[in-house]
Amino acid sequence: MSGLYIHIPFCKQKCFYCNFFSVKYDIVLADQYINALIKHAEQFNNEKIHSIYIGGGTPSVLSLKQIQALLEPLSDIFDLSEIYEFTFELNPESSSKEKLSLLKKLGVNRLSIGLQSVEDKSLKLLGRAHNFKIFCDVYDTARKEDFNNINIDLIYGLPNQTVKDWEEVLEKVSIFNSEHLSLYPLSVEENTFFCKNGIAANDDIQRDMYDKAVKMLADKGYYHYEVSNWAKKHKESFHNTNYWRNLEYIGLGAGAAGYFERIRYKNIANIEKYINLFLPFWETKKQYSKQYGGLSFSETEKEYIDDRLYETETIILGLRLLNEGLDINCFNNPKHNIVLLNCLKNKTLKKQNNRIMFSKEYIFVSNQIISQFLDN
Numbered sequence: 001m002s003g004l005y006i007h008i009p010f011c012k013q014k015c016f017y018c019n020f021f022s023v024k025y026d027i028v029l030a031d032q033y034i035n036a037l038i039k040h041a042e043q044f045n046n047e048k049i050h051s052i053y054i055g056g057g058t059p060s061v062l063s064l065k066q067i068q069a070l071l072e073p074l075s076d077i078f079d080l081s082e083i084y085e086f087t088f089e090l091n092p093e094s095s096s097k098e099k100l101s102l103l104k105k106l107g108v109n110r111l112s113i114g115l116q117s118v119e120d121k122s123l124k125l126l127g128r129a130h131n132f133k134i135f136c137d138v139y140d141t142a143r144k145e146d147f148n149n150i151n152i153d154l155i156y157g158l159p160n161q162t163v164k165d166w167e168e169v170l171e172k173v174s175i176f177n178s179e180h181l182s183l184y185p186l187s188v189e190e191n192t193f194f195c196k197n198g199i200a201a202n203d204d205i206q207r208d209m210y211d212k213a214v215k216m217l218a219d220k221g222y223y224h225y226e227v228s229n230w231a232k233k234h235k236e237s238f239h240n241t242n243y244w245r246n247l248e249y250i251g252l253g254a255g256a257a258g259y260f261e262r263i264r265y266k267n268i269a270n271i272e273k274y275i276n277l278f279l280p281f282w283e284t285k286k287q288y289s290k291q292y293g294g295l296s297f298s299e300t301e302k303e304y305i306d307d308r309l310y311e312t313e314t315i316i317l318g319l320r321l322l323n324e325g326l327d328i329n330c331f332n333n334p335k336h337n338i339v340l341l342n343c344l345k346n347k348t349l350k351k352q353n354n355r356i357m358f359s360k361e362y363i364f365v366s367n368q369i370i371s372q373f374l375d376n
C-alpha cells in the first residue's frame with residue numbers, strides 16, 4: 001500500500017511563524033518545477049498508489065494551467081485504480097471557483113484549508129495573506145463544488161491569545177462543520193520572523209487550550225484520533241494515518257521526504273538543483289534504481305531502516321494514533337520493553353486488548369513520552 005506526497009514549495013509570501021521549505025511563487029520557475037516533478041514521478045512508473053497528498057508550501061498558488069500540468073499525467077504514470085483519498089492543500093487567498101472545479105474534475109476528493117485563525121487581527125499578526133471573509137467564501141465555494149471532505153488547519157497559543165479567545169475560535173470554526181480539524185500549538189521555529197522578534201510560546205496556556213479543544217470538540221461530534229487531529233466519523237485522514245502506521249510512501253519534489261522499500265529519503269531542498277536533476281542531459285545518465293528507494297541521485301539524503309530502527313519508528317509514529325495505538329508485539333527490543341513497562345507502571349501509557357496507547361491525561365506531553373523510546 002503506497003501513498004504519494006508531492007511538495008509544492010511556493011507561497012505568495014512567508015508567514016511570520018513558518019519555516020517549512022518554500023520560496024516566493026514565480027511562474028517560470030514553477031513551470032520548470034512541474035516538469036521536473038513529472039520526470040521524477042516517471043521513475044515510479046506503474047506503482048500502485050492508494051492516496052495522494054499535494055502539500056506545501058502552497059499548492060493553490062499554482063495557476064490553472066500548472067495544476068492541470070501537474071495532476072493530469074499522474075493517472076498515466078501511476079496505477080490509480082484503487083485510489084482512496086486525494087488531498088490538495090489550499091490557502092484561502094489563492095483559491096478560486098475555477099481552481100476548485102478543476103481540482104474536482106481531476107479527481108481531488110479532499111481539501112485541506114489553512115485557516116489558522118478566525119480573527120483578522122490574529123491573521124495579520126501571523127503574517128497571513130487572507131482574512132476571515134476570504135476563507136468563508138472559499139469554504140462556501142468548495143461545498144458548492146461538492147467537496148464533502150474538508151480539513152481546516154488552526155494554530156493556537158498565539159501571542160496574547162487567551163483560553164477564552166481560543167474557545168471563541170473553536171465555537172466559530174465548528175459552525176462550518178468541516179469533516180476534519182488539525183489543531184497545532186504555535187511552535188516558534190528558528191529563522192522565522194517570530195523567532196527573530198523574541199516571540200515565545202507559552203506551554204501552560206497551550207496545554208489549557210488543548211484540554212479545552214479536547215472537551216469542546218468531543219461535544220461537537222469530532223473523534224480525537226491523533227494527537228493534533230480530529231475527525232467526523234470515518235473521515236480520518238487515510239494518507240496521514242498511513243504515515244503513523246509506518247507504511248510506505250513516495251515523496252516527490254524539493255525538500256520532500258519519502259519512505260520506500262525500507263529506505264527513508266529526503267530530496268534536495270533547493271528548487272533550482274532539483275530541477276537540474278531532471279534536465280534531459282541527466283535523464284540519459286540516471287536510471288531508476290529500486291535499491292535506492294527509487295532514487296539514484298547522490299544529492300538526496302537516504303537511510304536504510306534496519307529492524308531495530310524500524311521498531312523505534314513504528315513505536316514513535318504509532319503511539320500518535322490515540323485509539324488505535326500499537327500491538328504489544330511491536331515492542332521487541334529489550335530497551336523498548338523496559339521503557340514500556342515503566343510507562344505502564346507510571347500510567348502514562350495503558351494496555352487495552354493487547355494494544356498500547358497513551359492514557360488520555362498524558363496526550364499533551366506525548367512528545368516527552370515518545371522521546372524515551374528513541375535510541376541514544
Ligand SMILES: C[S@@+](CC[C@H](N)C(=O)[O-])C[C@H]1O[C@@H](n2cnc3c(N)ncnc32)[C@H](O)[C@@H]1O
Binds near residue numbers: 020057091115155186
Ligand atoms: C505545511 S503547512 C502548509 C499549509 C498551507 N500552506 C497554509 O499555510 O495554510 C501545514 C500547517 O502547519 C501548521 N504550521 C506551520 N508552521 C507552524 C508553526 N510554526 N507552529 C504551529 N503550526 C504550524 C499550519 O497550521 C499549517 O496550515
Ligand code: SF4
Binds near residue numbers: 012015018020091114
Ligand atoms: S504557513 Fe503555509 S503559506 Fe505560510 S509560508 Fe508556510 S507554507 Fe507558506
